[in-house]
Amino acid sequence: MGSWISLNQFKFFKKQIIGFLGIGSAPQFLEGLMWNKFSKKMKKEITENGIINLKHGNYEYPISLQLIKDGKKNRVFHKKIHTKLKVTMVHGQKDESVPVSYSKKILKIFVNSKKKN
16 A cells, blocks of 8 residues: 555655655555455445455455545556656565556556666
């Protein structure tokens, strides 16, 4: 979620940001890695109750309908950042939760930057 928040900060602090480092970045994960993969039953539960508890490994995460809605309002993959920056993305090839393609999509956002993957 860190890169997602960071990318949205460019609209407020663009002139103060001098570089970008993403580690296993997953912006827009709420839609792409959660909502779109939820079963009809899961979507019905979150819509009716306003929340669903998602189990992942040894943890349980409460995911609210409001969180999903906020995620849809704050999409970043369509944005373009023209500021010249050094951009570094670090993403494990064996990441089982977030596909490497998410980090690659972030690189496309930075149009005039020196990129390293």
